[in-house]
Amino acid sequence: MLFNSLNFALFIPVVFLLYWFVTNRNLTFQNILLLVASYFFYACWDYRFLFLLIFSIFLDFYTGHKIHSAKRQAGKKFWLWLSVGVNLGFLGVFKYYNFFAGSFTDLLSHFGFRASFTTLNIVLPVGISFYTFHGLSYVFDIYRKRITPCKSFVEYSVFVSFFPLLVAGPIERATHLLPQIQQKRIFDYDKAVDGLKQILWGLFKKIVIADNCAEFANMIFNNPAHYPGSTLVLGALFFTFQIYCDFSGYSDIALGVARLFGIELLRNFAYPYFSRDIAEFWRRWHISLSSWFKDYLYIPLGGSRGNTWSRIRNTFIIFLVSGLWHGANWTFLAWGALNAIYFIPLLLSKRNRTHIDVVAKDGRFISIKEFFQIIFTFGLTAFAWIFFRSESIGAALNYIRGIFSRSILTIPTGASLSGGSSNPVTIIALTVIFILMEWAGREQLFAIAKTGLKWPKPLRWTFYLTLVIAIFYFCGIQQQFVYFQF
Amino acid sequence: MKKFIATLSVFTVLVVAVVYICNRNYYPTGAKGNDGYIGAIVDKHAYAAKIKLPRILFCGGSNVAFGINSKRIADSLGIPVVNLGLLGSLGLDFMLNEAKAVARPSDIVIVSPEYELSVDGAHTLKKEAQRIFPQAGTYFKTGLEQFITDFFIEDLQKNFAVTLAHLLHRPQKGFPTNVVYSRSSFNQYGDVVRNFTNPSKDFFTKVKLNYRPYAGIKNLNSFKDYADKNHIKVFFLYPGFPQSLYKKSLKPINAYADEFDRELKIKILIKPSDAIFPDSVFYDTEYHLLPSGRELRTDKVIALLKKEKLK
Incomplete structure (x- = not known):
């Protein structure tokens, strides 16, 4: 269901009226309505991948609780990496398997080896990169004790699968969106x-x-x-x-x-x-993704601290990963690398926040x-x-x-x-x-x-x-x- | 909330009203817009209405429009012929409904769809046919989604431009009348008879026929049922096809032929292999015959129809 389609133009008024006129007295009912509407919205693309979405939601909800309740740091780490591994595993299989298999085969053949990896006829589940990042930010924030786990599965599910952001973002943070889902919403005309x-x-x-x-x-x-x-x-x-x-x-x-x-x-x-300048461009373009990478990748890597070499390395990593996030093709990596090259002179001359x-x-x-x-x-x-x-x-x-x-x-x-x-x-x-x-x-x-x-x-x-x-x-x-x- | 819904409703009504006003087409294109290829639908129906029964009605896409000499067939068989063939993109459903509307008891309908002919066709072309010939509006259905798209987008885009052109004193260009694809290329029976010059053979390299189970069989069989009830004879005729492309497309063509043999209730007059003609007698697509090709196909059609007891 495209945002610019007639189906969506009919879908929205129905959900809106039910939301504000039928379920408005009870927050749980309102959230259930949003969840059902979101699942329906997603199932309109391909109902089979709805199960993958629900599994991903359940996984992060469960591991979030386990991270929080684990007594020892090792236990917390185990549940965190389980969530990260499974989430990125799905992303890897659905989005990157053919790319890596193909590239590896090409590389081996370049050195005279013959290798054959079966490429899979995989359909990319719509929005997988977005909802995976929603879930990951949630478990990272629990691990870092920025938030406590959400008690309600419905509320957490709405956070991940709220239909306006489900297929192409913005990539939300639990600290920003979850409190809004947990609070009673009052209609505001303006x-x-x-x-x-x-x-x-x-x-x-x-x-x-x-x-x-x-x-x-x-x-x-x-x-x-x-x-x-x-x-x-x-x-x-x-x-x-x-x-x-x-x-x-x-x-x-x-x-x-x-x-x-x-x-x-x-x-x-x-x-x-x-x-x-390019630094300003990246503060203004796809802000939710840039800030996600900054918070969960760039800063843990050391950010702009450390010596020149580590700053250059971190910058390249974040731009290359950002390129790869967009798709499994060398062109996206080249795009990321080029932006890193644009950015590094500003970083080294400390003019990246001018x-x-x-x-x-x-x-x-x-x-x-x-x-x-x-x-x-x-x-x-x-x-x-x-x-x-x-x-x-x-x-x-x-x-x-x-x-x-x-x-x-x-x-x-x-x-x-x-x-x-x-x-x-x-x-x-x-x-x-x-x-x-x-x-x-x-x-x-x-x-x-x-x-x-x-x-x-x-x-x-x-x-x-x-x-x-x-x-x-x-x-x-x-x-x-x-x-x-x- | 009430204020919001009220304001939004008023705005929506205003949008609908503005679009409706734009769509009124204050400066209709009128006759000027009817000189194009599809404009021939008016003449075909006018001719069909004025001749006596029984008639032979040829129904199909442009393979029929370009592919038969109606006068020769009529003279040979002693039955008047109307060539309803116009454009494959109108879709099989449109063509069969058109034939239903024209055919009367004792008429003979010869259906000759192109391979891979779509059942639904292109909505824009059907709307264009309706604009020129309002009865054509009964040959196809418009769903709610299509109706809304037509109202807010398709019609607005057409009419707004026409209205604006008039307001700016820029008369719209009429259709060229001296080209093959124009209303004036058809003779009174509905055949395209303009002299073709410089035929392009580019299409030979581009055509690739594929087999997909033919969705139109249901429509064809339902048309046969209708014809039987109304004492109308129906026959099926394969389109003329270039020899070299036939060889290249043998597999899908045979698959279509097998499917038609198996499932079609309408009597098939000819095998696909008997409907092939030299590449040199084709004009600009694999279905458009040059005048020399049209005569060759007409010979075959006459011979086939003579075998049937049509009178």
Whole structure:
């Protein structure tokens, strides 16, 4: 059930009405409703994997209690590693088995050995990377005594499988979400309206910008040899906006839907393309994953303490693991490595925390220096996305080779570039409008959070109506959310 | 909560109203929009309505539109012929319902679907046929999901653009009328007769036929039951197919033939192997015959139908 589907548009009002009108007097009933709705939502993808999800929930719930009740440290460690081992084992089998088996075979054949590992025809369970990380953060936090185990299985299950975040995050923390699930929720008009606005903005990003950019990005990335360098640059830019609007659009919808149910989820994006350096970009992109890796991997490894070598090592580890988290392909590792290379000079020169605040805060005008910093960072990011989007390292290198040819100085063309259902000029114009709206709203939780609040109501409603009509009008070929494959 | 639901309801009504207004299509494309290939549906039905019974109705996709000389068949058999064949993408269900709507007792229907022909077809094309020929709306069903998608997205996208073009004084481009895929390419019987130039043979390298159990058999058998009840004769005819592709696709074609032999209630007039023609007589797809190919196929059809006691 996609967020941008009719089924979801019917599913949400039903759950909303039952939640606030039927089960509102009893917290347990409300949580049971959320759990049933979440399982139903997940079963719509593939009911067989529901059992894997439930098993994972049960495992972490049980081991969480065992870690807490174990008298000796060795016992605590045993239960922690059992949970980590089983969780990562599932992730390894479903997501990485074929990649590692294939890569190992290639490596052996490179040295003249013949080996054959059976590759498995494995279907990746939707959301496995996300719910596995939810569960792991819970057991880690119990082990570190940050939280005590949740007493109610229903509450814990809702924490892991709450449907807005189940398939593509944000990756929640027990310290943040569990207390909200354990507390009685009271309907808040302003919060609900804000939620709707965030859903609207998320849909706009996904349907109007991401899906239309995807059409051209796919066209160009699938046949890079057919296009001049300038068109390949355009293709990389289309993908840069596709990936951002797709994933941040999803996150906006997830956050908005959760708000309708009185629950606040972690913010996942904070205008990353307005970052002035890569360190700032990584504080603003997929925040819930970056902070997860920081808390549970980077800091335990020593973080930015220690000597230069260990800082470089830790940085590389976290970026490579982050790349691998996205998928079992060398291209994701290359993308992670490239970002590590971008990041290390800032870390070593201790300039990785220079830009903490939002750029041009309090509505001040952007300086020329800041403008060029943003353009430079954006360029680095767009370049790295080429690896992320390409099918293989070779394809990415060919794409880059195609860009840095004489044809980069030509006007972007390509016979089939005009073959899509939308006009590329229209999509570029819409993207520019989108960037301006994001810029105007860069100090808000999401770009249109406060847009028009001081306008007369008819004007404000006209603005929302325009967004709705734009969503319908520019609705092209429905594309799956990119992050569902992770 | 009440305030929230009330506000949301008002907003939803407003959205529906705005979309409804946009969809009213204040500046309908009118006749200008009917010159395209699908526009021929109007002429085919008009011709079918004015000729006397019994008639031979050819039903199928573009293999029929491009593949027979209706006049020669009519002259040879002494029975008027209507070629209802238009476009495979309309789907088998649409075609059979169209044939049901046209056929009368004593008529003869010859069904000639393409291999792998979809039962449902493409909704957009069916809607286009309905726009040009409103009765076509009864040849297919629109589910709730499709209805909502049509209302909020498909219709809005079409009508909004038309309305906007008129407001901006930019008249929409009409369909070109001097190309093969236009309404003017059909003769009065419903055959595509325009002179074809520069046939492209690119498709020979791209075609790959696959066998999948044919979902349309149920529809074909149900059509046969309907025809029997209404004293309509029905026959099944394989589409014409290029020789080289036939050799390449022998396995799936034989699988289809076995399935039809086993399960189809309609009498099959010809074997797939008897419906192959030289590659040189095909135009731009494996089903579109050039005029020379059309005559070859027509010879075969006449010979086959003469064996049947049609009168």
